Amino acid sequence: MNVADELRDKRVCICGGSGGVGKTTVSAAIAMGMAAEGLKVAVVTIDPARRLANSLGLEELGNEPRLVDPKLFGKAGVEMKGELWAMMLDAKRTFDEVIGRLAPDEDTRDEILSNRIYKELSSAVAGSQEYTAMSKLYDLDRDHDFDLLVLDTPPSRNALDFLDAPDRLTQFLEGRALQVFLRPTGFATRIVGRGTGVVFGVLKRVTGVDLLQDLSVFFRSLGGLIDGFKERAKQVNALLADPETTFLLVTSPEREPIDEAIYFWRKLKAARMPFGGVIVNRVHHDEAPDADPDEVAAELEDELGAKLARRVAENFRDYQMLARRDAANIERLAQKLDERRLALVPHLDDDVHDIAGLSRIHRFLFASERERARMLADTVA
């Protein structure tokens, strides 16, 4: 798979996968690569490494994409024909913006934003990052003229949480749960004192009256925004299913991230979402899989001395083990996928934290299978 070909006629690229596999770096490298080819690209990241953020001139403030200084690319040896924009997502702020957009008037907006429960929970709750990431993606697609948006998804334990985050919110808003609070004869009224019945009595005992009351006030002020949230979720879903949207999965070649990638791919398929391919990052390639390390030690002994030669052999044995492990996991992944859409990026010797580093990854992503094989032979251990 060549990422450039895959993204040729796409408008949105969502990079998913489990935490710690280099998703942010790969997303940035993809965005930079497509921008270098002449497009206006924005990459939305969640929490980039400080040095990577700094090297792109990203600051925490803003919550809007900023143009990465074109001069930076020339210095790193990257010919930039287009524009790379980047932003770091601020979940709380994005959520406030959504409320602002959907509230029918300023009073309603202020009432919600200043609500105690909203303030305590809107940023604290796990899952708000997922919702806001999708929401921001939708706004960027609608309000700006980017040729391509690249989203680096939040590092949730379940890589899929963000996919149905808008739906979950809608289900909740549409569902009986909220209606119970909103109906004139519902929860809210009963809480004010006329509530009877076993269930309600017990619930009051378990939670406390104040909490129920506050929640009902909160939900009532949120009630006016329900249609807006619903409409928005529908549009986000439409964007996800759009033929110009694609999902790229990012994984490392260890067992658990590969399992996660397979699981994710199945879910994408079940939800009929567009799947672009899998990028396997940090692969140990084996140049001489059948070689016997002891033989290496014997061959190198004269030149290196027995001790150093033995250590080189020992290290080589460990390296071969990692390469075999990676190959087996990648093979398992390839067998599960219907078609072999993989791009392998080698385990580089250094952390990637600047534009030059991104360009090294980018070279592997934007190569054909044959070019990649040649580069591997040239560069890896």
Add this chain to the structure above:
Amino acid sequence: MTDLLDKRLVFVTGKGGVGKSTVAAALGMVAARQGRRTIVAEVAYQDRIARAFHGEDSHFREVEIADGLWTISIDPRHALEEYLRLQVRVRALADVLSGSRMFQYFAVATPGMSELVTMGKIWELAQLQRRTKGGARYDLVIVDAPATGHGLAIMRTPLTFANVARVGPIAQQGRTIHRTIVDERHTGVIAVALPEEMPVNETLTLRDELRRELGLALDRVVVNALYPERFGPRQAGTLSRALETAGTPLQRAALRAALSEHRRARGQREQVARLEEATGREPARLPYVFEPELGVKQFEELSRELEVAL
């Protein structure tokens, strides 16, 4: 080390993919070996530790996976049901409530409820007098917590709810749980990091936020998956020269692998040094395990390393 394991509750957190579960399980083995009745609680309901030890199914069940070492996978639904039973006392009444639609609405509708009941269960496990029927007392509860951001959020949940509810049973319990969490004699926090830039940054952020939001200090940082230091700078020079004249592809492959590891190990040491400088303390180190998968044997070895390192 003794200080840490003498606490009753230890949270193990860190960036995604750094080996939190591995460290939690290895720490559990250390504690159990020292004679503490220990349980490792997973909060993602993935039953991973039980499976790694070939134990029984641990989905909301406390199962013994080694001598004195237990595990449980906690999920919010079961935790909520149990909470209700404990809260309402009359079983029939609790069942009415958890079976009632109105209650389910409430539970689903209230953001953060899952985290709250999960924390409630963790707290219950750590009680000297267990509240669940037949629940035996543990000397130590180790929590395989969610990744950094969520990990901190979940620890903060009891306080959040105490603030939200203000009065009433939830507020009261929230405060009770919060008090034990911020009590440094009772609760400890371990951050796991890889010797790479991003995990190190995240560890330092965690340390700051933990202090700011809960007034807690990190008890220990564990750096996981360190490469061995096989080649020094001078040897690296020798290897580079040998590579230039190497005769066979095999020799080149082996020499390149050696040089590559030398560079990576050097990068790792820089990150460990940065971590040490920023925290003012040498982190505990665990070696990279050159095995395709971690089994009981590898956990055992890691736990020996950890025991010495902590």
